[in-house]
Amino acid sequence: xxxxxxxxxxxxxxxxxxxxxxxxxxxxxxxxxxxxxxxxxxxxxxxxxxxxxxxxxxxxxxxxxxxxxxxxxxxxxxxxxxxxxxxxxxxxxxxxxxxxxxxxxxxxxxxxxxxx
Numbered sequence: 001x002x003x004x005x006x007x008x009x010x011x012x013x014x015x016x017x018x019x020x021x022x023x024x025x026x027x028x029x030x031x032x033x034x035x036x037x038x039x040x041x042x043x044x045x046x047x048x049x050x051x052x053x054x055x056x057x058x059x060x061x062x063x064x065x066x067x068x069x070x071x072x073x074x075x076x077x078x079x080x081x082x083x084x085x086x087x088x089x090x091x092x093x094x095x096x097x098x099x100x101x102x103x104x105x106x107x108x109x110x111x112x113x114x115x116x
Contacts, residue, residue: 001055003038004063006087006098010048014082018043021078026071034069035062048083060093 010018022041030039038053054062066072068089076086087096 001037001053002059002100003051003053004059004098004100006050006052006096008048008083008085008097010043010046010083011081012046015043018048018079018082021075024078025075026069029069029071034072035065048079063093064089 025041030036035054035057036052037055038051040051042049042051052063052066067076067087073089076083080086085097
């Protein structure tokens with residue numbers, strides 16, 4: 001399992017417009033299988049972040065399948081005026097502003113299924 005965090009600058013004050021664009025988040029496209037297993041979206045303080053989890057297959061191929069889906073392209077088009085540097089499907093992951101977890105601490109009584 002691989003979880004990636006993409007962090008993008010966004011225009012402060014555009015949070016409402018970006019949130020409204022996510023009212024139409026294409027959950028059905030995610031459910032039909034775009035190669036990702038979990039998507040978490042963060043917004044605030046001039047930043048927009050996507051946390052994407054892939055559990056099977058080639059991570060880079062799955063990320064590109066996700067980014068190339070018409071529904072995700074439409075979402076990104078809707079938020080592009082407010083969010084800078086959103087990735088395109090043809091960009092290499094090395095060109096994307098992303099990070100992956102390098103350390104996770106949790107209390108011993110926490111569920112072991114989320115450990116890295």
